[in-house]
Structures are given as structure tokens and as C-alpha cells.
Ligand code: ADP
């Protein structure tokens with residue numbers, strides 16, 4: 001039988017905008033000692049802005065952005081949303097077709113200007129380009145690395161099998177994230193940052209919110225997020241994972257306690273034990289505090 005206090009706890013939680021899948025989940029939070037935080041959309045706003053476009057093959061910057069916008073139109077990734085928004089603001093987009101999305105990698109598809117030929121488009125990280133048989137030159141990779149080192153999130157656009165441009169984007173750390181991380185530490189949890197983004201961006205965000213440099217996992221593939229959770233579990237830790245993306249779903253399911261941001265994707269919410277309705281990391285702290293208070297009542 002479920003102790004009444006647990007039911008009261010879940011009721012109180014829902015008043016706070018914290019949805020818990022079952023009363024027993026409050027119990028599971030008790031042993032959590034490590035909390036993995038997805039970066040994009042969880043610690044940061046996930047509302048990226050395009051800050052630069054560098055054409056590589058003689059096309060104009062505007063055309064590179066428009067083609068990227070066309071192939072990204074079918075993706076709900078924060079990078080895609082930012083690229084589409086910037087591209088639409090600059091003019092009409094070529095019409096996309098045959099779209100495929102690789103979570104944690106990028107997108108692929110075709111698009112054509114009115115009456116023009118279909119162009120094969122690939123957008124995303126270096127590894128995703130390589131998976132599609134496209135290898136940027138050393139000089140192009142150097143330009144890409146320089147943008148990343150400056151703290152930008154950079155993605156490639158390739159057209160008809162050749163690198164055509166690099167798009168740089170920037171994200172913003174959420175207002176409440178640093179305070180939430182501080183509170184998690186006070187509660188005895190060890191915060192770890194987990195991201196598919198590059199190491200320079202990850203280090204910058206970790207420093208901004210007070211996560212130790214040694215507790216940052218960057219350039220992690222979605223499968224790698226699951227492995228990171230499992231690795232910590234095998235090392236004897238009890239792991240909570242907080243995420244919002246399609247790419248976080250498997251890790252949310254693997255974690256002892258999966259927490260989804262309500263602003264995130266349905267797949268993440270389905271995989272999680274707890275969903276916080278807002279987009280504030282402070283609510284994650286509230287969920288943990290509430291479960292501890294509830295359990296203290298039962299004891
Ligand atoms: P995060 O862990 O920060 O949410 P993801 O695992 O979703 O990151 O993505 C990892 C990397 O894969 C991104 O930094 C980007 O380089 C690339 N990527 C993923 N989705 C897209 C997309 N729709 N368009 C372009 N690049 C993408």
C-alpha cells in the first residue's frame with residue numbers, strides 16, 4: 001500500500017507544476033547522489049541565435065543561410081529553430097523535400113529554388129558530414145575549430161556533397177541555473193554537465209553555473225548519454241538525469257530518476273519519471289526538496 005504522505009507529496013508537487021508519474025517515484029529520489037544536467041534547453045535557454053555565417057564555396061552568406069533554413073525546417077532541435085528563424089527573416093526559403101534527422105548529429109534532405117534543380121543538403125556536426133561521405137578540408141576544419149574555440153556552437157552546411165558554409169550560433173545560460181546548481185550542491189548532489197555540443201561551449205557554461213571542470217562531458221552522442229549514466233551507476237552512484245530533448249530520452253529512461261523539462265519534447269517527457277512544467281532548473285531543485293520533506297514526514 002502507498003503511504004498517504006506519498007500521495008500528499010505528489011499532490012503538493014502538482015500544485016508546484018511538478019508532475020510525478022507515481023507516488024513510489026518520490027522514494028527513488030531519496031538515494032540520488034549525482035545529477036546529470038543536459039546543457040541545451042536545460043541549463044541554457046536553448047533559444048539560440050545565429051551570430052555568423054561563413055560561406056565556403058562561392059555562394060553568398062544569405063544563400064548558405066537560406067539552404068540551411070530549408071533543410072532544418074523539419075527539425076525541432078534548438079539549432080534548427082534558430083537557423084530557420086534567421087533564414088526566414090532574411091527572405092523566402094527554398095522548398096524542402098525528403099527530410100531525415102539524426103538526433104545528436106544533424107539533418108539531411110533536398111531543397112530546390114522555384115524551377116531550379118534539387119540540391120542535396122546536409123547540416124550538422126563534423127561527424128555527421130563524415131557519415132554522409134563529406135570531409136571538410138584542413139583549412140575548413142581550422143576555421144570551424146576557431147569559431148568553436150571562441151565559444152560558439154558551429155554547424156556545417158554541405159551542398160551536393162561539398163562543404164558550403166559554417167553557421168555559428170550562441171545560447172544563453174538561464175537566469176536561475178547558477179542558483180539551482182548551488183542549491184543542488186547544498187543538498188549533497190554532485191552536478192555533472194552533459195552535452196552533445198563542443199568542449200569549449202560546455203566549459204564556458206559549466207564555469208558560468210559552478211559545475212567543476214572535471215564534471216563536464218562534451219561532444220557526447222545520444223548513446224553516449226546513456227553510457228555516461230550507466231558508467232556512473234556502475235561506479236556505485238545513484239543518478240538523476242535532467243533533460244529536454246529527443247537525444248536525452250534514452251538517458252532519462254536509464255537514470256534512476258529521469259526528470260524532463262516541460263518545455264522539452266514529448267519523447268523526453270514520456271521517458272521521464274518527473275516532469276517540471278516550466279523551464280526553470282529551480283523547479284528540479286523544488287522536486288528534490290519536496291520528495292525529501294515528504295519522506296521525512298513518513299519516517
Ligand atoms: P545537446 O546535448 O547540446 O542538446 P545534441 O545532442 O542535440 O546537443 O546535438 C549535438 C550536436 O549535433 C549539436 O551541437 C550539433 O552540432 C549537431 N546537431 C544536432 N541536431 C542538429 C540539427 N538539427 N542541425 C544541425 N546540427 C545538429
Ligand code: MG
Nearest residue numbers: 038040041245
Ligand atoms: Mg537539450
